[in-house]
Amino acid sequence: MLELRHISKHYSGIAAVDDVTFTARPGEVTGYLGPNGSGKSTTIKMVAGLIDRTNGQILFDGQPIESDLQAYKRRMGYVPEEPYLYHHLSGAEYLVMVAQLRNLPARESSERIDGMLRMLALYDDRHASISGYSKGMRQKVLIAAALLHNPDLVLLDEPFSGLDVGSALVLRSLIQELAARGKVMLFSSHELDTVERVCSHVVILHHGKVVADDSIERLRTMMALPTLEKIFSQLAVEHDTDTIARQFADLIHA
Amino acid sequence: MLRIVRTAVSRLPLEFRVLYRQFLMRVVDLESLSIDADVPAFLGQFAGLLILVSLGQAYGGLMVPPPPNRMWHIEQTDIALTMLVVGLVSVLTWENTFPDHRDAMVLGPLPVKPRMILIAKIAASAALLLFAVVCLNFASSIGWSLLFAASHGIAAFARFFAAFWITMIASGAFLYGSLLTIQGLTASVLPRRLFLRFSAVVQVVAFAVLFAVYFLAPYIETPADLAALRVHPALAASPVYWFFALFNQCNGSLPPDGLWLAHRAWIGLACAVAGATLSLLVCYRRTMRKTVEEPDLIPARRNLNSTPQIGGGLQSALLLFILRTLWRSRQHRVILALFYSIVFACLMNLVHLAPRIGSIIPITPDFPIITCWMMVFAVLGFRAISPLPISLTANWILRVTQLRPPQDYIAAVWRSTILLVVAPVWVAAAMLSFFYRPYFPAGAHLALLLLMGFILVDIALIGFHKVPFTCSILPGKKNFQFVFWVCLAAIVLLTLFVLTVEFPALQHPVQAVSMVGVFAAVAAGLRLFNRRRAQSAVLYFEEPPIEIITSLGL
Numbered sequence: 001m002l003e004l005r006h007i008s009k010h011y012s013g014i015a016a017v018d019d020v021t022f023t024a025r026p027g028e029v030t031g032y033l034g035p036n037g038s039g040k041s042t043t044i045k046m047v048a049g050l051i052d053r054t055n056g057q058i059l060f061d062g063q064p065i066e067s068d069l070q071a072y073k074r075r076m077g078y079v080p081e082e083p084y085l086y087h088h089l090s091g092a093e094y095l096v097m098v099a100q101l102r103n104l105p106a107r108e109s110s111e112r113i114d115g116m117l118r119m120l121a122l123y124d125d126r127h128a129s130i131s132g133y134s135k136g137m138r139q140k141v142l143i144a145a146a147l148l149h150n151p152d153l154v155l156l157d158e159p160f161s162g163l164d165v166g167s168a169l170v171l172r173s174l175i176q177e178l179a180a181r182g183k184v185m186l187f188s189s190h191e192l193d194t195v196e197r198v199c200s201h202v203v204i205l206h207h208g209k210v211v212a213d214d215s216i217e218r219l220r221t222m223m224a225l226p227t228l229e230k231i232f233s234q235l236a237v238e239h240d241t242d243t244i245a246r247q248f249a250d251l252i253h254a
Numbered sequence: 255m256l257r258i259v260r261t262a263v264s265r266l267p268l269e270f271r272v273l274y275r276q277f278l279m280r281v282v283d284l285e286s287l288s289i290d291a292d293v294p295a296f297l298g299q300f301a302g303l304l305i306l307v308s309l310g311q312a313y314g315g316l317m318v319p320p321p322p323n324r325m326w327h328i329e330q331t332d333i334a335l336t337m338l339v340v341g342l343v344s345v346l347t348w349e350n351t352f353p354d355h356r357d358a359m360v361l362g363p364l365p366v367k368p369r370m371i372l373i374a375k376i377a378a379s380a381a382l383l384l385f386a387v388v389c390l391n392f393a394s395s396i397g398w399s400l401l402f403a404a405s406h407g408i409a410a411f412a413r414f415f416a417a418f419w420i421t422m423i424a425s426g427a428f429l430y431g432s433l434l435t436i437q438g439l440t441a442s443v444l445p446r447r448l449f450l451r452f453s454a455v456v457q458v459v460a461f462a463v464l465f466a467v468y469f470l471a472p473y474i475e476t477p478a479d480l481a482a483l484r485v486h487p488a489l490a491a492s493p494v495y496w497f498f499a500l501f502n503q504c505n506g507s508l509p510p511d512g513l514w515l516a517h518r519a520w521i522g523l524a525c526a527v528a529g530a531t532l533s534l535l536v537c538y539r540r541t542m543r544k545t546v547e548e549p550d551l552i553p554a555r556r557n558l559n560s561t562p563q564i565g566g567g568l569q570s571a572l573l574l575f576i577l578r579t580l581w582r583s584r585q586h587r588v589i590l591a592l593f594y595s596i597v598f599a600c601l602m603n604l605v606h607l608a609p610r611i612g613s614i615i616p617i618t619p620d621f622p623i624i625t626c627w628m629m630v631f632a633v634l635g636f637r638a639i640s641p642l643p644i645s646l647t648a649n650w651i652l653r654v655t656q657l658r659p660p661q662d663y664i665a666a667v668w669r670s671t672i673l674l675v676v677a678p679v680w681v682a683a684a685m686l687s688f689f690y691r692p693y694f695p696a697g698a699h700l701a702l703l704l705l706m707g708f709i710l711v712d713i714a715l716i717g718f719h720k721v722p723f724t725c726s727i728l729p730g731k732k733n734f735q736f737v738f739w740v741c742l743a744a745i746v747l748l749t750l751f752v753l754t755v756e757f758p759a760l761q762h763p764v765q766a767v768s769m770v771g772v773f774a775a776v777a778a779g780l781r782l783f784n785r786r787r788a789q790s791a792v793l794y795f796e797e798p799p800i801e802i803i804t805s806l807g808l
Contacts, residue, residue, distance in 0.1 A: 101568065103658075
């Protein structure tokens with residue numbers, strides 16, 4: 001179980017994440033939603049151990065993650081928001097490097113990498129340099145790298161970015177399958193339709209603060225709104241979207 | 255004068271001026287610099303180094319005037335040095351000739367003609383080259399002109415001065431034009447991927463050739479040398495002699511025997527300029543389109559199916575990461591080639607000194623000196639490029655997968671450096687020594703060389719608590735002049751050490767063994783020191799912030 005307790009992150013005194021508290025349980029997919037700049041990726045980076053927090057505590061299976069950060073990293077897989085990869089390596093070389101850094105047995109990891117590349121339709125391009133990959137292919141490499149070591153906690157920050165329809169459907173099912181196998185899944189996305197289908201529990205963030213933390217079903221009932229999109233619009237969208245669109249069109253016609 | 259220049263500049267097309275300004279600032283590759291890098295300071299230090307060399311030459315020449323029969327030697331040295339600097343800068347800016355992927359994506363959709371991009375790019379690189387030539391020669395040109403005027407009258411000053419600058423600019427233009435011609439022709443003929451592969455090889459070979467020519471080419475000292483038929487093939491092959499003849503032609507001091515060399519210089523210059531213009535105009539549009547269609551980096555060979563395991567997982571991962579980065583990253587490869595070309599020139603010198611196979615010659619001071627230089631430049635080169643990042647944004651994977659303590663990473667980096675840097679130099683030195691040197695002194699020197707490699711690596715890695723190519727540096731903050739003079743001092747001290755301590759000791763087995771023992775003790779001490787420091791080290795991927803203490807003045 002992943003617990004975030006009163007997490008805050010301040011940049012030059014400005015709160016990017018402000019007193020965030022929620023729990024992600026094994027066997028369920030926790031959706032982490034919010035508009036651009038609401039602090040989703042910052043939170044996930046803190047959970048991944050990439051940035052330090054200003055306040056609060058992050059616990060995994062009851063232990064603060066920094067009590068044994070290396071043991072925690074062994075159990076954690078992370079797909080970042082942007083496909084940041086070493087472009088001078090090929091897809092296969094990158095995954096082998098990750099396996100070696102994770103100290104996975106060579107033969108086992110080699111078979112696993114081959115299998116993943118085949119399933120993700122990257123096998124034919126495995127020896128091409130990542131600089132030549134499309135955005136979707138890079139995303140697949142990130143997903144494979146995150147799951148290579150069979151982690152107990154999976155952090156997915158916009159994992160559908162750039163994926164084609166087929167791959168997105170595979171990933172959607174994979175997220176559900178991994179949750180069903182008892183893994184803790186924290187999943188951030190702007191695709192509310194996907195979140196509604198995949199997640200059993202959502203946390204909505206706005207200006208760095210949690211504005212909703214419940215199951216989608218309960219939120220629907222409580223707010224008397226039919227879809228997650230409506231709930232999200234009410235909680236986290238401040239502007240009248242139609243008016244802004246009209247003003248924008250007027251501006252370029254002026 | 256300034257107004258005329260301003261008027262002339264303002265009459266240039268606006269798009270040229272905008273592009274020229276952009277490309278000029280990017281002659282130093284911004285991707286290898288961090289956000290706070292100070293490009294003007296970086297270029298300023300580069301210029302300062304050249305100016306120092308120029309001032310040193312002028313001061314030395316005026317304080318201790320060379321005898322008249324040394325003037326030819328000096329003229330050739332200056333031309334060779336100018337061509338070396340122009341050649342090095344041309345190779346360093348090789349990639350600036352064609353638009354990179356970012357240029358193509360940004361400028362491609364804009365209504366800018368590819369020809370205009372080409373002209374702006376060439377103008378930016380040429381401006382840097384001209385700047386380098388001026389910095390390198392501004393004081394020495396005056397110094398040599400004054401010396402010449404002292405023996406030939408004041409009127410000779412102007413002629414010598416003009417001939418000097420015509421020669422330096424012509425030799426620089428020839429070399430730059432030749433490289434552009436090679437680049438344009440290969441870009442026209444080869445598919446883009448092969449062209450990229452070829453570019454990588456050409457850069458490394460060009461460095462080696464430039465240094466080898468500079469260090470190994472003999473000088474023409476007298477008119478008799480110039481007339482000797484046996485040296486004609488060598489004179490015909492080297493542009494340094496052509497432009498030496500051109501200089502003397504312009505200065506009115508060329509013997510008739512050298513006229514054919516001066517003609518060769520003019521023809522060469524014309525061919526280089528015409529070749530560069532034509533070949534680049536032909537291939538530019540096609541290359542720009544290809545840049546968008548194909549990636550900049552060459553994919554690995556498709557038949558590479560197994561990854562070699564060298565040591566544990568971490569060791570293999572880091573060693574292969576370093577090796578692949580060195581091989582595939584242009585920035586790293588080019589800078590490393592700069593240092594390794596000196597190593598290569600030293601190696602060529604050793605080969606040149608070697609007698610026929612089977613004959614044994616006694617060990618002479620040049621052998622240990624050259625091999626020590628090779629080791630120093632190899633380690634320095636690797637250390638110089640290690641902090642240059644390949645992709646700072648991708649470092650998150652190393653942080654997320656950091657499952658072992660930092661000392662394991664630091665030890666893996668040390669072993670990789672020994673394997674990739676010290677071992678090849680040592681093997682080359684061993685191969686060149688055991689074939690034709692007496693076994694004992696050669697063996698003793700090789701033992702010292704190996705230990706010296708260990709010591710240098712440990713000194714280079716003091717405080718280097720990071721994985722190579724994963725942490726930003728600020729080249730603008732690097733004091734290149736300081737580094738240059740420290741390196742020069744180290745080389746001089748090392749040479750003195752070899753001459754006064756090592757070489758005499760190699761003649762006496764007891765002294766030689768004792769010296770090996772001392773080196774081994776120093777190497778072991780440094781290793782222990784670094785290992786102890788590594789135990790409390792933190793592996794870092796970003797530059798540690800500068801601690802600012804603000805005094806409240808209370």
